[in-house]
Each structure stands twice: as structure tokens, then as C-alpha cells.
Amino acid sequence: MAQKPSIPKGTRDFNPEQVSKRNYIFQKIRTVFETFGFQPIETPSFENSETLMGKYGEEGDRLIFKILDSGDYLSKVDDSVYTIKDSNKLTSIISEKALRYDLTVPFARYVVQHQNEIEFPFKRYQMQPVWRADRPQKGRFREFYQCDADVVGSQSLWQEVEFVQLYDAVFSSLKLDGVTIKINNRKILSGIAEVIGAHDKLIDFTVALDKLDKIGEEKVKEEMLSKDIPQSGIDKLKPLFSLQGSFESQMHTLKTILASSKEGIKGIEELEFINNAISTLGLETASLQLDVTLARGLNYYTGAIFEVSAPKEVQMGSVGGGGRYDDLTGIFGLKDVSGVGISFGLDRIYLVLEELALFPETITKTIDVLFINFGEKEALFSLKAIKHLRENNIHAELYPDAAKMKKQMNYANKRKVPFVVLVGEEEMKSNTYTLKNMVSGTQEALNLKELINHII
Amino acid sequence: MAQKPSIPKGTRDFNPEQVSKRNYIFQKIRTVFETFGFQPIETPSFENSETLMGKYGEEGDRLIFKILDSGDYLSKVDDSVYTIKDSNKLTSIISEKALRYDLTVPFARYVVQHQNEIEFPFKRYQMQPVWRADRPQKGRFREFYQCDADVVGSQSLWQEVEFVQLYDAVFSSLKLDGVTIKINNRKILSGIAEVIGAHDKLIDFTVALDKLDKIGEEKVKEEMLSKDIPQSGIDKLKPLFSLQGSFESQMHTLKTILASSKEGIKGIEELEFINNAISTLGLETASLQLDVTLARGLNYYTGAIFEVSAPKEVQMGSVGGGGRYDDLTGIFGLKDVSGVGISFGLDRIYLVLEELALFPETITKTIDVLFINFGEKEALFSLKAIKHLRENNIHAELYPDAAKMKKQMNYANKRKVPFVVLVGEEEMKSNTYTLKNMVSGTQEALNLKELINHII
Numbered sequence: 001m002a003q004k005p006s007i008p009k010g011t012r013d014f015n016p017e018q019v020s021k022r023n024y025i026f027q028k029i030r031t032v033f034e035t036f037g038f039q040p041i042e043t044p045s046f047e048n049s050e051t052l053m054g055k056y057g058e059e060g061d062r063l064i065f066k067i068l069d070s071g072d073y074l075s076k077v078d079d080s081v082y083t084i085k086d087s088n089k090l091t092s093i094i095s096e097k098a099l100r101y102d103l104t105v106p107f108a109r110y111v112v113q114h115q116n117e118i119e120f121p122f123k124r125y126q127m128q129p130v131w132r133a134d135r136p137q138k139g140r141f142r143e144f145y146q147c148d149a150d151v152v153g154s155q156s157l158w159q160e161v162e163f164v165q166l167y168d169a170v171f172s173s174l175k176l177d178g179v180t181i182k183i184n185n186r187k188i189l190s191g192i193a194e195v196i197g198a199h200d201k202l203i204d205f206t207v208a209l210d211k212l213d214k215i216g217e218e219k220v221k222e223e224m225l226s227k228d229i230p231q232s233g234i235d236k237l238k239p240l241f242s243l244q245g246s247f248e249s250q251m252h253t254l255k256t257i258l259a260s261s262k263e264g265i266k267g268i269e270e271l272e273f274i275n276n277a278i279s280t281l282g283l284e285t286a287s288l289q290l291d292v293t294l295a296r297g298l299n300y301y302t303g304a305i306f307e308v309s310a311p312k313e314v315q316m317g318s319v320g321g322g323g324r325y326d327d328l329t330g331i332f333g334l335k336d337v338s339g340v341g342i343s344f345g346l347d348r349i350y351l352v353l354e355e356l357a358l359f360p361e362t363i364t365k366t367i368d369v370l371f372i373n374f375g376e377k378e379a380l381f382s383l384k385a386i387k388h389l390r391e392n393n394i395h396a397e398l399y400p401d402a403a404k405m406k407k408q409m410n411y412a413n414k415r416k417v418p419f420v421v422l423v424g425e426e427e428m429k430s431n432t433y434t435l436k437n438m439v440s441g442t443q444e445a446l447n448l449k450e451l452i453n454h455i456i
Numbered sequence: 457m458a459q460k461p462s463i464p465k466g467t468r469d470f471n472p473e474q475v476s477k478r479n480y481i482f483q484k485i486r487t488v489f490e491t492f493g494f495q496p497i498e499t500p501s502f503e504n505s506e507t508l509m510g511k512y513g514e515e516g517d518r519l520i521f522k523i524l525d526s527g528d529y530l531s532k533v534d535d536s537v538y539t540i541k542d543s544n545k546l547t548s549i550i551s552e553k554a555l556r557y558d559l560t561v562p563f564a565r566y567v568v569q570h571q572n573e574i575e576f577p578f579k580r581y582q583m584q585p586v587w588r589a590d591r592p593q594k595g596r597f598r599e600f601y602q603c604d605a606d607v608v609g610s611q612s613l614w615q616e617v618e619f620v621q622l623y624d625a626v627f628s629s630l631k632l633d634g635v636t637i638k639i640n641n642r643k644i645l646s647g648i649a650e651v652i653g654a655h656d657k658l659i660d661f662t663v664a665l666d667k668l669d670k671i672g673e674e675k676v677k678e679e680m681l682s683k684d685i686p687q688s689g690i691d692k693l694k695p696l697f698s699l700q701g702s703f704e705s706q707m708h709t710l711k712t713i714l715a716s717s718k719e720g721i722k723g724i725e726e727l728e729f730i731n732n733a734i735s736t737l738g739l740e741t742a743s744l745q746l747d748v749t750l751a752r753g754l755n756y757y758t759g760a761i762f763e764v765s766a767p768k769e770v771q772m773g774s775v776g777g778g779g780r781y782d783d784l785t786g787i788f789g790l791k792d793v794s795g796v797g798i799s800f801g802l803d804r805i806y807l808v809l810e811e812l813a814l815f816p817e818t819i820t821k822t823i824d825v826l827f828i829n830f831g832e833k834e835a836l837f838s839l840k841a842i843k844h845l846r847e848n849n850i851h852a853e854l855y856p857d858a859a860k861m862k863k864q865m866n867y868a869n870k871r872k873v874p875f876v877v878l879v880g881e882e883e884m885k886s887n888t889y890t891l892k893n894m895v896s897g898t899q900e901a902l903n904l905k906e907l908i909n910h911i912i
Contacts, residue, residue: 004789005507005565005568005569005788005789006504006569007499007500007503007504007507007565007569008500008502008503008504008552008553011500011501011502012500013497013498013499013500013566013569013570014497014498014499015497015570015573016495016496016497016580019495019496019497019498020496023496031849032846034822034851035845035846035849035850035851035852036846036851036852036853037822037823037851037852037853039472039475039822040472040475040476040479041469041470041471041472041475042469042470042475043463043469043470044463044464044467044468044469044599045467045501045555045585045587045599046464046467046521046587046599047463047464048462048463048464051461051463062526062527063526065502065523065524065526066523066524067521067522067523067524067555068521068522068523068524068547068550068551070518070519070521070589071518071543072543073543074541074542074543074546075543077541082541085530085533085535085538086530087527087528087529087530087531090530091524094524095524096464097464099501099523109461109463110469112461113461113462113463113469114469114471117471119867119870119871121856121857123853124472129501131501131502133526143500143501143502151856154856154857155857156856156857158829158835158839158854158856159856161839162839162854165839165843169846277836277839280836280840281836281839281840281843332460332461333460333461366490366493366495367493373614379614380733380736380737383614383617383618383621383733383737384736384737387621387737389491390488390491390492390625393487393491394491395490395491395492395493396491396492396493397492397493397579398614398618400577400607400610400612400614400615401577401610401611401612411575411577414575415575
């Protein structure tokens with residue numbers, strides 16, 4: 001009995017239209033990455049387990065897909081260990097490789113491993129799939145692409161400025177106008193925590209603050225209180241919760257709150273530098289906005305924090321994010337490598353472009369012209385023309401069988417072919433091709449040169 | 457203690473130059489695929505184990521990378537099974553997913569699963585990595601890309617004709633002149649086996665014949681004899697071993713040998729059809745050659761068999777191969793779907809292009825122009841110009857730090873930047889940019905428009 005075919009949950013097949021649309025996004029991002037001087041690297045799909053394990057917290061470790069060792073892997077397992085029948089213990093013995101969970105840790109590993117071949121500052125981009133054993137749900141997959149750009153080896157704030165420009169350039173080139181690039185700075189969050197007497201509770205504080213949009217001011221305060229942040233401190237947050245207006249006026253408020261925190265003031269200066277530069281340079285279609293609630297789960301950012309929101313008319317959340325980290329490669333033994341990087345959320349960008357009908361129409365057109373097959377001689381005659389068309393980069397195809405006209409025309413319609421060519425006795429005699437426009441229905445007899453010019 | 461970073465054996469990191477060179481090959485192949493009317497699909501990196509297992513023979517099953525189930529996978533294992541401590545038995549319980557081993561089986565699964573959305577004949581291409589737990593050796597990796605194009609749903613021999621053209625078009629566009637497209641037909645092999653009384657030993661016969669190039673006539677005969685192919689039959693092969701000359705004259709010899717085999721004659725007719733069409737249509741740089749010893753391990757080909765050899769001056773073996781199969785999707789319950797497909801060997805093509813120095817020089821150039829950073833004001837002034845350059849698709853970069861001139865110029869040299877721009881007090885005053893040609897060493901002061909025109 002034949003198997004009913006299916007794919008693992010959380011994974012996807014992509015049909016030709018979907019691949020074309022995804023490649024359209026990749027290509028736009030790649031082009032901008034390269035005009036900004038980023039260079040592509042690629043790393044293996046699986047890494048040694050010790051490279052990945054312990055880098056994403058306990059939850060992360062659980063979500064990493066482990067690869068079973070080949071051969072008689074149980075022969076390596078001591079009986080005394082085997083009899084315990086403990087999945088975790090066994091895994092560490094029978095699996096030495098794991099699928100990458102993100103592109104950041106493999107990048108850090110790459111930088112350390114190849115440090116002697118790399119020119120620093122190193123501007124790299126990477127667009128590859130990652131895998132997570134997460135519970136699949138709408139918009140969350142077990143296999144998905146990440147598109148990352150990072151610069152390592154420079155603490156210059158010009159990098160942050162350029163990343164704001166880069167986001168603007170990518171989304172502008174995708175014709176996705178009106179995205180908001182939200183920016184914050186870890187030092188500001190530290191400063192606030194310091195000022196409200198929660199310096200040792202920075203993570204609890206930022207995790208709670210990060211939820212402001214979702215659960216509202218009261219609930220955030222409750223959560224902070226439950227984490228032993230003093231009421232007197234929470235009271236000092238009042239101006240923060242109602243922060244609005246221009247970038248500059250918000251900065252002004254923040255300065256007042258953070259006056260006593262050296263670190264906080266440093267964070268403000270960094271933000272001002274970036275904002276001033278962007279004001280001078282201008283953005284095409286995006287806007288830069290301060291968002292002090294922005295913390296982004298991952299707690300390894302040390303300076304700027306970025307997040308990009310889709311235009312308000314689509315309910316999508318963030319379509320990108322990133323930030324500055326001071327110690328990317330320390331885990332692999334290379335100290336003091338500061339970096340800053342950003343990421344694009346391909347799947348969400350895809351959904352947004354789909355919802356706003358921003359994919360160019362030409363994407364769904366797969367072939368430019370189909371030659372109807374009337375028989376052996378006609379097909380050979382057709383292939384001579386097809387060869388020339390293809391050399392002119394026209395996507396041309398011969399229907400492979402001399403099937404009924406109706407069947408062939410039906411195929412042309414289904415594949416949305418704009419032109420078909422009919423070649424019969426008469427055409428072969430006069431060395432012409434009858435071109436039929438599938439939209440208007442008109443037909444005309446053309447020689448090869450005219451044919452090419454008509455379709456191109 | 458920090459880990460010394462490494463990657464699993466048989467896998468590779470690709471640096472920017474390597475990625476660019478690989479993408480150059482992918483892009484050439486993709487462009488030709490698309491002008492021939494092929495459409496891209498993508499399938500998940502891992503499939504359900506039952507989709508893959510049993511499709512590649514016993515050896516194949518062993519070489520498939522299995523993914524460990526998440527969570528407490530041992531809780532699913534019955535104690536009575538567990539105590540046997542048998543790796544194979546355990547695998548089937550604790551691993552339900554596996555990394556794809558090739559693109560053919562996932563494609564067959566895709567066709568069956570999506571048969572109602574597909575227009576047949578379906579011309580698809582797919583370029584994705586595959587994984588094999590093979591012993592790594594020179595040129596053989598555990599993760600590598602396959603680039604496949606297949607047509608399913610038509611028995612037309614025009615497909616074979618077009619694949620010969622496609623190979624020619626791809627290698628011509630890669631400027632790799634002089635490849636040989638070898639062609640054979642399974643029906644001819646069957647016919648010969650029939651004629652020499654080895655009809656029930658077709659696989660033994662073809663496996664031995666396939667080795668003619670490597671081990672020579674005598675050893676091939678010995679192997680056949682050892683497989684119980686009668687001496688009288690082997691004697692009939694004499695004309696086969698010395699087959700040479702033009703396609704047509706070889707066909708003539710074959711017809712004599714195969715006169716009594718209906719299937720063999722059918723195979724000859726098919727080859728003649730393809731050869732006649734190609735003779736009429738012509739090839740750009742490749743040549744088509746009959747090779748009756750060509751069998752290609754995989755025994756699922758039923759008609760044409762292709763293999764492409766690199767030009768003789770490089771010792772590389774095949775850079776591509778493929779053929780006609782009559783039942784791709786039967787294993788998944790869809791009968792009578794004939795197909796024909798070919799594949800490109802990316803890694804070998806890469807090595808050949810490298811050896812023959814056929815990669816365009818521009819590939820190693822990563823940025824067009826570097827702006828030297830003399831300080832904050834100068835950097836901001838530079839970024840205004842950089843913005844315009846990038847909009848004109850020029851790859852431009854600002855050195856992020858106001859480091860010593862020597863250090864910045866050193867970086868420019870290491871990255872092989874053809875131009876650097878110097879912006880100091882004077883340039884800002886006169887609104888110009890001093891462009892230095894890194895090859896000739898000459899410098900000139902230019903306004904923005906001139907700068908763009910100079911670099912573009």
C-alpha cells in the first residue's frame with residue numbers, strides 16, 4: 001500500500017509562485033546589503049552540539065534539533081548509563097551534531113575560527129534557514145530563513161546610523177512605505193533601573209516594560225511589584241509611561257529622569273548621535289522613533305536596540321530587529337569583539353507584501369511564450385526559433401506532445417502565458433511564426449526577428 | 457575555558473569569495489532553467505522518515521541523517537524493546553524525521569501531494585542542499601547542493617532534446633567550453649543483455665560495463681564471467697568494446713548487434729531521434745557523444761541516460777547527469793508518471809572553473825569605493841555622498857572609525873577596493889570629493905555627479 005505523502009509539522013513546501021516571491025524579497029535585501037559593503041558567508045546546516053548547546057538558555061537547548069549519530073550508536077553507551085533510561089543523558093552520548101538554531105552563534109564561531117583570514121571591521125551578511133523544535137502555530141515554523149547583517153570589530157556609532165539607513169533602503173526598495181524603525185538603548189534601560197532602585201533586577205524590569213504595548217500600564221506595574229521592584233521606584237516611571245511627542249522632546253524628558261545615572265546619560269548621548277545623523281541624512285520612506293519600552297527578549301544587547309514595525313494598517317508586529325552587543329565571540333575565546341547587527345523577518349515581510357499587494361505582477365508570470373506542438377516537423381522548426389528566443393533571455397517553451405489543441409491552450413491558460421506561437425505547414429513554408437496574444441486574442445504572422453522584438 | 461571552535465567533518469564554511477563564486481554558478485544555472493520554462497520549488501530540509509527510508513537501498517538508509525525526536529523521547533520506548541539495546545530498532549521509535557538525502561524523492565513526494573494544484577507536464581527545478589552521512593573525502597561532503605531540473609508528465613523525446621540543449625546553454629554561459637554530453641539508453645543496455653543471454657543479469661552486466669573506462673576490457677570481462685554471464689555472450693560484446701567514430705557509425709554497429717532485440721532497436725530509435733534533432737539545431741560549445749558503457753549506478757533510469765564530462769584538460773569526471781525514468785511517483789501512489797531529469801554537480805563545476813580560471817575577475821571585488829574616515833564632520837559629509845552612490849547601485853562603505861590613515865588604507869588594500877575617497881576640511885568647503893585610484897595611485901577632486909560617473 002502506497003504511503004499518503006505529507007511533510008513534518010511546522011515545515012513547508014514552496015510552490016513556484018511562493019519561491020519567486022521569496023526570492024524577490026531575498027534579492028532586494030541582498031542588493032542593499034551589498035551596496036552597503038556587506039559580504040556573504042555561509043555556514044553548515046549542522047554544528048557540533050557543543051557549539052550550540054548552552055547558548056540560548058535552557059528553553060533554547062530544548063528547542064535545538066539534535067541529529068542522531070550514524071551507525072550503531074548504542075555501542076558507545078555504557079550499560080550503566082543506558083539502564084537509567086534518561087533522554088537527556090542519552091542524547092549527549094548518541095548525538096554529537098545539531099541543526100543551527102540561529103545565525104548569530106554560528107557567525108560568532110565563524111569569526112573566531114577564521115579570525116586570521118578576516119579583515120576587521122568585518123561586515124558580513126548571511127541568509128540561510130534555521131530550525132527550532134518550537135510548537136508550530138500561525139506564522140511560526142520549525143524551519144525558516146533568517147537574513148542577518150552584522151559588523152564586528154568596531155564600536156563606531158556610524159554603524160548604527162548605517163543600519164537605520166539600511167532598513168530604510170530595503171523597505172523602500174520593497175515599496176513597503178511607512179515602516180517605523182524603533183530604537184532604544186540598553187544603557188537607558190540600565191539607567192532607569194538604576195534610578196528606580198532596580199539595578200539588580202534589570203531583566204525582570206525590562207521583561208515587564210517590554211509588555212507595555214500588550215498588557216498596559218497597570219499590569220506592567222503589577223508585574224514589577226511582584227518582582228520586588230519598590231513602589232517608590234515604580235512611581236518614578238510615571239513620565240516614562242506617558243512619553244510621547246518628537247524624538248527630541250522625549251529625549252528631553254528622559255534626560256530629566258536619568259540625570260543621576262552616568263550610564264543612562266551615555267545611552268542618551270548615543271541615541272542623540274544616531275538621531276542627529278539620521279535627521280541630517282534623511283530617510284526615504286521609513287521613520288525613526290524612540291521607544292524606551294523596547295527591550296527585545298534576548299538580553300545580550302549592550303547598546304542600541306532596534307525593532308522595525310510594519311505600517312500601522314497591517315497587524316503584523318515586528319518585521320526586523322537587532323542591536324549592539326559587546327561580546328559576541330567571548331564564548332569561543334575571542335575577547336573584546338564588539339558588534340552590531342540587524343535581522344529581517346522574511347516570513348512576516350512576505351505576509352505584509354501579500355496583504356498590501358506589493359509584489360510586482362510580473363512575479364507570477366513564469367513563461368513568456370509557449371509554442372504549440374503540431375507534430376514532429378513543426379516542433380523541430382519551433383525549436384529553432386525557441387533557441388534564439390532563449391538566447392535573448394525570453395522564457396520560451398515547446399509543448400512537449402502533439403496533443404489536442406484544446407489541451408495545449410488549456411495548459412497555456414493555466415500557466416498564464418501571455419503569448420502562444422502557432423507553427424503549421426504554412427508558417428514553415430513562409431518561414432514565419434503566428435503569434436497569438438492570449439489577452440487580446442489577436443494573431444499575426446511574424447518573422448523571427450519580429451517575433452523576438454514583439455515578446456521581449 | 458573557552459571552546460576551540462570547529463565544524464563537523466564533511467561540512468564547510470564558505471567565505472565571501474566562495475559564496476560569490478557559488479552564487480555565480482547558481483545564477484547562471486537558474487537563468488538558463490528559467491529561459492527553458494522551468495519553475496522553482498523548495499521542499500523542507502527534513503522529511504518524515506517513512507518518506508525517505510527504503511528509497512535508496514540499504515546503504516542509502518544507513519547514510520540518511522536521522523533527527524532525534526524532541527523532549528523525553530525515551531518515554532515512548534517500551535522497556536521490552538529498550539532492553540534489547542538495538543540501534544536500528546531504537547531509531548525507528550525515537551526518530552521520526554530525517555534530513556533529505558537527495559532532491560528526487562522529495563520531488564516525487566511533492567508531485568503526489570500537490571498533484572491537484574500542478575499543471576502537467578510539470579517542469580520544475582530545485583537547488584537546495586542535501587545531506588549524506590558518507591565518509592568525507594576529497595570532493596565528497598556531508599552537506600552539498602544539488603541542482604536538479606525535471607519534467608514529469610510527458611513521454612515526449614523533445615524533453616531529452618531540450619536537456620541536451622540546456623546542458624549546452626549552461627556550460628556555454630559559464631564559458632566552460634568543450635564539455636562532452638554523453639548519452640546512452642537503458643533500452644540499449646537491456647537489448648545487449650538480452651542478446652548475450654544475460655537478460656536476468658542486467659544489473660550485474662551494466663555495473664561491470666560501467667567500469668570499462670576505469671578497469672579496462674579484460675577486467676570487465678572477468679567480472680562478467682564471475683557473475684555467470686556466459687563466455688559465448690561476452691564474446692558477442694567484442695564490437696562493443698571497440699566502438700568508436702561518429703555517432704552515426706556507432707549507431708550502425710549497434711544496430712547490427714541488436715538486430716534481434718526489439719527493445720534494443722527501440723533504444724536506438726530514441727537515440728537517433730535525439731541525435732538528429734541536435735544535429736539540426738546545433739550546439740554552442742558542447743558535443744553530444746554516444747557512450748554505450750554509460751549506466752550510472754542508480755538503476756531507475758528506463759530510457760535516456762545522460763552524463764556530462766568536463767573538458768579533457770581537467771581531471772574531474774562528471775559534472776552532471778540524469779535520465780528518463782518511467783515511474784517516479786509510484787512509491788507514493790501515483791502511477792504512470794513518466795519523467796526525465798538532469799542534475800548539475802555544483803562542487804565539481806566550481807573546481808573546474810577555478811582550475812581553468814573561468815570565474816570573472818569582478819567576483820572578488822566586494823566594494824567599489826571606501827570613504828576614509830577623518831572624523832565626525834567629515835564622516836557625516838561622506839555619508840551624504842555614500843547615500844547617492846548606493847542609490848546608483850555602487851557598493852560604497854565608510855570606514856567606521858577615524859583610525860590612522862595607514863590602517864584605513866591597509867583595510868582598503870586587503871579588501872581590494874579599486875577606489876578610495878578622501879574628505880577633509882578643504883573638500884567640505886569646496887563641496888568636492890578627492891577620488892584616489894588604488895591601482896594607478898592618481899587622485900582628482902570631483903563633485904558628486906562626477907564622482908558617481910567615475911565609479912559606476
